[in-house]
Amino acid sequence: DTAVSQTPKYLVTQMGNDKSIKCEQNLGHDTMYWYKQDSKKFLKIMFSYNNKELIINETVPNRFSPKSPDKAHLNLHINSLELGDSAVYFCASSPLAVRETQYFGPGTRLLVL
Amino acid sequence: KNEVEQSPQNLTAQEGEFITINCSYSVGISALHWLQQHPGGGIVSLFMLSSGKKKHGRLIATINIQEKHSSLHITASHPRDSAVYICAVPHMDSNYQLIWGAGTKLIIKP
Numbered sequence: 001d002t003a004v005s006q007t008p009k010y011l012v013t014q015m016g017n018d019k020s021i022k023c024e025q026n027l028g029h030d031t032m033y034w035y036k037q038d039s040k041k042f043l044k045i046m047f048s049y050n051n052k053e054l055i056i057n058e059t060v061p062n063r064f065s066p067k068s069p070d071k072a073h074l075n076l077h078i079n080s081l082e083l084g085d086s087a088v089y090f091c092a093s094s095p096l097a098v099r100e101t102q103y104f105g106p107g108t109r110l111l112v113l
Numbered sequence: 114k115n116e117v118e119q120s121p122q123n124l125t126a127q128e129g130e131f132i133t134i135n136c137s138y139s140v141g142i143s144a145l146h147w148l149q150q151h152p153g154g155g156i157v158s159l160f161m162l163s164s165g166k167k168k169h170g171r172l173i174a175t176i177n178i179q180e181k182h183s184s185l186h187i188t189a190s191h192p193r194d195s196a197v198y199i200c201a202v203p204h205m206d207s208n209y210q211l212i213w214g215a216g217t218k219l220i221i222k223p
Contacts, residue, residue, distance in 0.1 A: 041197065042215065045210055055207075088154060100161070101158045102148075102158055104155070104158070106154070107156075
């Protein structure tokens with residue numbers, strides 16, 4: 001049973017399109033995260049939700065909109081995709097805060113052409 | 114702002130060697146994370162520690178809170194240990210944000 005799952009694993013799309021990435025965790029965790037890993041391999045926090053409430057909203061273009069329908073799901077919707085959005089997007093969860101172990105999804109490799 | 118520095122950036126070793134990866138941070142923390150990113154991209158949490166030492170199989174993590182330094186050791190290294198190892202510490206002002214090191218890319222040759 002996958003603890004943190006993301007769909008799709010690969011996403012190739014054209015500039016200007018709108019796309020969504022879904023994340024689900026079956027660990028009963030209260031906190032979920034979206035990270036972006038760029039070509040230099042740095043992991044950057046984008047958003048964090050605790051029990052469906054937005055906690056962190058880093059300097060991310062407002063084309064990116066997270067949605068948490070319940071505490072087991074945190075989806076990421078991206079409008080008007082740009083070339084620079086190409087990256088690997090990781091979802092993660094932890095029981096509460098970052099002082100506890102984070103569990104990562106397999107990543108979604110987004111390529112914008 | 115808490116800075117996290119890892120060394121070395123890249124490390125190539127022969128199978129069987131003892132491996133040490135270092136992580137230094139600039140301000141007081143309550144916990145430090147070590148994670149592993151496989152060549153295929155998946156990220157796995159290895160350790161979270163706030164004092165002393167933890168061991169899991171051939172992996173050992175130590176932390177010295179006074180010196181603001183942590184090390185990750187791998188004994189009897191194996192090619193399957195080849196990965197990027199990342200340390201991360203909590204942001205000073207947030208319970209929900211980690212400051213990430215740049216990672217150490219480890220290659221173990223058979």
